[in-house]
Amino acid sequence: MNFFAHIDLKPLPMPITHQHKLLLIGSCFTEHIGNNLSDLKFNILQNPNGILFETESVARSLVSYIQNKQYTAADLFQYNELWQSWNHHSRFSNPSQEAALAGINQSQTRAHSFLKDADWLIITLGSSFVYKLNDEARFVANCHKAPAQWFTKHLLPIDEQIALLDNTIHQLFHFNPKLKIIFTISPVRHLRDGVVENNRSKARLLETVHHLVNKFDRLFYFPAYELVIDVLRDYRFYDIDLAHPNYAATQFVMDKFSECAFTDATKSLIKDIKQVVTAKNHKAFHPDSKQHEQFLRQHYEKTLKLLQEHPHLDLQNELKYFKPG
Structure with missing residues (x-):
């Protein structure tokens, strides 16, 4: 008797080795993968902007690495006694404007150099929901616990996500002709959006990613989302918040990644x-x-x-x- 659904894991045609450089970007599940690879002594750089959940922020950040964008004081804002960037996770926030800028720009420079010579880019998308800052009519990667009325929440359509990533991928391949890309969808459940809304959000990500994987021959999909949602399929594999996969689940995913990537x-x-x-x-x-x-x-x-x-x-x-x- 089978207690787990079978999932077809296709081996990468060009396996990952310890000689390769891997840049990882995306949701908090990215860091589960990245920390595991780092512990195994792979040469990695993860989340140069900090954790990013949605397609727009991921695409914008990757383009900024290609361009080696350097931030200025005009790119920061002060809130809760900290200088912060709407494009970065709060790990870059600092009471000193100079220190915040230095940390951001050092990370940008390192990402530019690393991406130029990287063999693999692993992108983990977490949500189709985006937030736009009302006063400036711009998307933000992190709300930094600012009041909800500052933002407008929007479910990004599939065609817009495809356009964003398609354009970014063309720039990436021009910048680094040897680069190969693995897409994953985060199995973290965004329950604050609502169960139905989370499923709609994930469905749009899946359609977006598979459209792109079918278009480009150097794009691959690893089913981290399906391994947790459809194979494990049990709340005992989630943390107490019922949203984040626990240690057993993340190790299961990494074991499966090892099977098809190494x-x-x-x-x-x-x-x-x-x-x-x-x-x-x-x-x-x-x-x-x-x-x-x-x-x-x-x-x-x-x-x-x-x-x-x-x-x-x-x-x-x-x-x-x-x-x-």
Whole structure:
């Protein structure tokens, strides 16, 4: 008897390896994927603008990286004693205008350089709802807890989302001819919009993405949304808010991503990396004991061997931690 629906996971025709550079952008589920890949020592850059939920903000941000847009004081506003940007997550907000601008522009410069040479771009879209600032008639990526009456909420039509992303993809491929793109839809349920409204929002994202994947030969779709909503299909795989997938669900998704995105050689390397990373995170009860000294020496040798075989890996922190007295 089958307790889970089958889903056809198509392997990537060009698998991802540790030699590749991956830029990730989009919703909070992007960071679940990105943090996991970072822990496995992939070369990643995630969310240079912070978390972005909808198509308009994602497209606008990607174009800004291509152009290496540098922000000025005129691009910021002050609210709740913080200087903030309507294009950025609140992690960039700062009581100092100069510090806020410095953080934003450093991130822009790094994103421009990274994207120019990236092998993969992973875009995770979360919602079709957009917010427009009434006074300036402009879309915002983050409302920064400003009063609701400042904004107009709008469900972006499919054709507008297709046009936004189509134009952005053409610019991306011109900027970086080797770039390949993976689209995912976030399984996070935006229940504050309402259950029906959330389903309409996700449906528009799905139609948009599949239209584009069918059009471009370097675009691929990974069904993170379907894996949680249709395969796991149970609230025990969600957090207490019933909106965010829990650890078990996100690990299930990453296991499936590994199945279709990595070669057997990469999967084998990941096992070795996990052993080294887990050992580094191990908390010793008796750090001065001979047993712990032997533990460190063994893993230092193992890490050194791994680096010799795979010099592209960044294991310097592990090597420093294990290095004998």
